[in-house]
Amino acid sequence: MAVEFPTPGPGAKRGMGPTSPISPLWQAAIEKYYIELERGGIKASLIDPDLWKTQGPDELIAQIEALGKGQTTQSATWTQSLGQLRPVLLGLDDFAALASWLMGVNGEVAAVLWVRNSETLAAPQEMPGLRISDGAKLPCFTIPYGLNLRFFGREIELNTLREFLEPRPDRKSLRAAGIYGLGGVGKSQLALHYANTSMEIYDVIAWIPSETQIKLVQALSSLANKLGLTEEGSEDDYQGVQKVRDWLNTSIKPFLLIFDNVEDIDILDQIWPASDKGSIIITTRSPSQATKRASNTLALQSFSPETGKAVLESLTSLKPADKDDEAAVQEVCQLLGGLPLAMVQISDFIRDRGYSYTEFLRIYKKSAEKIFAKSEKPVEYDDTVFTTWNISLQKLSKEATKLQNLLVFFDPDLIPERLITNTRAEIGDPSLEFLFDEFEYLWEKEQPALAKSFFEFGLSIDEDVSGPIAAQAHRLLGHVFLDLAQPHAALAAYKKALELREKLDGVDSPPVADVCDSVACSYTEAGDVEQAFEYLERATAIHNAHDPSKMMRTLAIRAMTCLRAGQPEDALAAIRECWRLQGMTQKEIETSTYPKHSGDIMLLARIFWLQGNKAEAQELVSRTVAMRRGTFGENGGPRVADSLFTLARILEDVGELVLAAKLLRQVIEMSGDAPGMKPHKARAFWHSANIEAKIGGEEVKVAELREKARAVRQTIEGREWPDDDTDAAFMKLVSWMLW
Structure with missing residues (x-):
């Protein structure tokens, strides 16, 4: 729209002469209004020239009230606010924005158009520069x-x-x-x-x-x-x-x-x-x-040793005096762990007392606690190191607190991990049972590819290739392969672990039963349920001979295997027995907010789905989505994507195709280009094409979605299955069950 804007009459200062009775502040408001209307592209012919003659707020309000009568398209509430307008207008930078707000348009409309007759009062939608924002005291x-x-x-x-x-x-x-x-x-x-x-x-x-x-x-x-x-x-x-x-x-x-x-x-x-x-x-x-x-x-990480040293020297304004002092400042930084708050506090202590780094190091090694206790809170910080860490420790989970209390009796740098992960450690306290859950770290961090590299490298340099640490490492590597949907690689790792455990602990020992569980899990993932049941029977026999109360994991994997074998009733019986040994009921699991239980809830949902109880299955899967997002974030990793995908499949099953398609788009969007999310992205593209075809979408769009699925699949490393263009082939890109 061409911009045509009126100029004030001859001799006038934008519409008013030097003898005008209008106040300078009111004049500025009128001036601002015209300028903003011009910027918004309002034609001059639409602007009432009589507005220049408006003498003050009362007259403006009267005009608005008169023009507004009978305007049924405007908000019915705008007239109730006119009484508030007068005291505000005199101090307002942009009364046009306020006027539009008073007309009941909730800040979305930016100016009121003044016209020559009362029948065409309107508010333009394309002037965002006039939304209410100047009513505040800025900056x-x-x-x-x-x-x-x-x-x-x-x-x-x-x-x-x-x-x-x-x-x-x-x-x-x-x-x-x-x-x-x-x-x-x-x-x-x-x-x-x-x-x-x-x-x-x-x-x-x-x-x-x-x-x-x-x-x-x-x-x-x-x-x-x-x-x-x-x-x-x-x-x-x-x-x-x-x-x-x-x-x-x-x-x-x-x-x-x-x-x-x-x-x-x-x-x-x-x-x-x-x-x-x-x-x-x-x-x-x-x-x-x-x-x-x-x-x-x-x-945000603590400072590296090099950066920490430079920062500490800057904070203290002190350079090392000699080689001993140089070594001392490096050791101080190491002892502080590069923590910035600790460095600030320590620098104040060193500077106030005039210590060299060598002198301070000697005192710190003897009385670190007293030094931090005596140091005052730095000016730029809310808390001291002591206060900050007390707050952090108070927020530890119960399990983390128990572990911390256990470790305070040791030098943590000298504790072999096997002391707390090896079942031969015979830690009998039930409250420390979580120490034996090798899934914990990988499950929380969802970085299987990185973990795989870590374990493979560790096994390549470990001199003791037949000891308990090697056995545990092979088993953990199997867990990683399962997360990567590589069950055959997992099976090889588990069987190596089983071979070592049989030699170390005996063929009928509880550690062997634990590895048999894992072997059964890999067979189930590969679709070989008969072999899976054989290893589950062996694990069950070992547990019964030693301590039947320790077979929770065996029962959970049995439930998974029964489900894959198409036996939902047997699966339900097995998982309920697992919960009973944990001292929990099905109702408690269903309503649990503990993130680790999301896997159990997902298993239960899939059992219900196979039994035909789709409504309850849908509700439970929705809960796992919320729980896993609470753990991994709104755009979380593989387990969030898998929960959304399962929910989409159930919705597709009950005929909610549009909602199912929407969830699959969420999976695609949240996957991005992360390597660990590519299997989920490819699978979601493929099934999006299926739903698009069911909805009656264009063949071109269906073909485009399938091509995207194939393209993403080609970038996935370590694929164990043929690249067939079938639903089953794309389903195998992701683990059958992500606990």
């Missing part, structure tokens, strides 16, 4: 500490934040970065430094402590007050939170929110903005919390 910065001149060693991380977060014209979506790591590693300091060096590019920077709901709400209420959205003491905190959220959602100003020390990501739901003008930083100790909301995460 507004609530940063708890000023620029830290002792900020060192994080240039790469700082540049990463800048590249990802800083607003640019081509960015049309909210940007959220999650910084996670140990307590004291410098998460908050990195966020602080970014905030303090970014005030020129953001109109609002808000630091929001987020350890608890109370702290979050108080900080947001204070922000509402500072922005001028509320008056101090005039409203309760939750009304302030709502006003801040409304402002963020309608603002055209770039803003940065920093949610510091998040422990429960769900409390951010009440303030999470929808505006595309925002940048957000989340700091948290938990990687799973960081990934739930952030689209980009940064795992």
